[in-house]
Amino acid sequence: MITILGLGFVGLTTGLGFSKKGFKTFGIDINEERLNKLRNYEIPFHEPHLKEVLTETLGTTFFLDVPFDEAIKNSEAVFICVGTPSAPDGSADLKYILAAIDQIVDVADRKFKVIVTKSTVPPSTVSKRVKPYIDEKLKQLDRSIGLASNPEFLREGYCWEDFIEPDRIVLGVEDEKSKDILNTIYKPFNAPIHYVSYNSAEYIKYLSNTLLSTLISYSNEMSMVADAIGDIDVPTAFRILHEDKRWFGKPASMAKYVYPGCGYGGYCLPKDTSALDSIAKEHGVTPHILTGNLKINNEVKEFVSNKITSKVKKDEPIGILGLSFKPESDDVRLTPSKDIIEKLLAQGYTNLFAYDPLANNEFEAAYPELKIQYEKSLPDILSKTDHVVILTGWKEFKENENSITQKNVFDYRYMF
Numbered sequence: 001m002i003t004i005l006g007l008g009f010v011g012l013t014t015g016l017g018f019s020k021k022g023f024k025t026f027g028i029d030i031n032e033e034r035l036n037k038l039r040n041y042e043i044p045f046h047e048p049h050l051k052e053v054l055t056e057t058l059g060t061t062f063f064l065d066v067p068f069d070e071a072i073k074n075s076e077a078v079f080i081c082v083g084t085p086s087a088p089d090g091s092a093d094l095k096y097i098l099a100a101i102d103q104i105v106d107v108a109d110r111k112f113k114v115i116v117t118k119s120t121v122p123p124s125t126v127s128k129r130v131k132p133y134i135d136e137k138l139k140q141l142d143r144s145i146g147l148a149s150n151p152e153f154l155r156e157g158y159c160w161e162d163f164i165e166p167d168r169i170v171l172g173v174e175d176e177k178s179k180d181i182l183n184t185i186y187k188p189f190n191a192p193i194h195y196v197s198y199n200s201a202e203y204i205k206y207l208s209n210t211l212l213s214t215l216i217s218y219s220n221e222m223s224m225v226a227d228a229i230g231d232i233d234v235p236t237a238f239r240i241l242h243e244d245k246r247w248f249g250k251p252a253s254m255a256k257y258v259y260p261g262c263g264y265g266g267y268c269l270p271k272d273t274s275a276l277d278s279i280a281k282e283h284g285v286t287p288h289i290l291t292g293n294l295k296i297n298n299e300v301k302e303f304v305s306n307k308i309t310s311k312v313k314k315d316e317p318i319g320i321l322g323l324s325f326k327p328e329s330d331d332v333r334l335t336p337s338k339d340i341i342e343k344l345l346a347q348g349y350t351n352l353f354a355y356d357p358l359a360n361n362e363f364e365a366a367y368p369e370l371k372i373q374y375e376k377s378l379p380d381i382l383s384k385t386d387h388v389v390i391l392t393g394w395k396e397f398k399e400n401e402n403s404i405t406q407k408n409v410f411d412y413r414y415m416f
């Protein structure tokens, strides 16, 4: 049995979804007006499909008027789906979540149950706020409670479709009993289930939403830049942008660009981003996203070299795998490898070896001032060093994962 606290877009859909899958589900809300509508088979907001499911399940597997303590006592899982509005300083206001937890813990008995945060909460909320809060409360009470974080990715307008046919299910869960309960609940959805830490689960939700908001702000910033330059048909330009095959995964998908690493390089992205940043400023527009984008591309190389120097001693040999700015190319213009090698040398790491399947000669010719030793093959470089840093995502490296991962690997192309 499952209890849902909060019957808004997320909670009502979740409750109806579980009841449709055959789980006995209790829906609880503090808003009487909302409850009255639901009792009359009315959905309190516009959302297709929910009315039909409510009509089908209310009174059979979905229940609204079960007393709160009875619902909690009988449930193996309690999903918190209350709102998490912004506090005046922009942080997430957790008062509804903490109030809901108080109510649950106060009436729970000794039977194990898992409290699942489905509301969107910033990474570290469960580990740093909810868990200590519950642990403190449980010191005085003899209760057996697990915690989980289960972010929801549904879109308003498509709540039902997105919930019932999810792309993936993310479960931040750190104890076996809670994991078993949630596995039983989500198995019927036939979607990939990812078990991760509490923080990772919360982070994945923000990763998704902030990417979307960045894409929108990026588009808006670009339209302001276009307007300032003049004579640019913005809607047409964006429509043509969308004709790029990469949006549709042919031959490679746009997802390829949404991986962190050691920064972008090559002939086009750095110079073109700088040029647009510069002409926007000339036309009186402050392009925050473009300027921030360039700044991050510099900072990430500092981040990478600091990660290496924090783990490796100065006299130890380090193997650099990859010199070109991307695989299947020998282009070394503005390649991140150059900046990272330069930073390591500047910090006194002079025992550097490098290997690139195609670009050894090009790199040496372009950057003769960098005093490093070039190796002819992957086995050669691996025989010289215990530490390897992957800076270009060559297929050869992926194919030799077993031998590379014998070493201490700094993988900045997310290959393994």
Ligand SMILES: NC(=O)c1ccc[n+]([C@@H]2O[C@H](COP(=O)([O-])OP(=O)(O)OC[C@H]3O[C@@H](n4cnc5c(N)ncnc54)[C@H](O)[C@@H]3O)[C@@H](O)[C@H]2O)c1
Binding pocket: 005, 006, 007, 008, 009, 010, 011, 028, 029, 030, 031, 034, 081, 082, 083, 084, 096, 099, 100, 103, 118, 119, 120, 121, 152, 153, 154, 155, 156
């Ligand atoms: N709306 C979306 O598209 C969407 C998508 C994914 C995630 N989320 C997240 O899910 C959470 C809920 O969003 P929503 O849009 O469903 O909110 P909502 O405001 O529509 O619903 C929240 C409900 O919780 C009820 N509530 C508050 N405190 C309660 C308590 N102690 N006990 C029982 N009920 C209580 C409120 O009365 C309200 O009906 C938020 O954290 C939101 O960020 C929303």
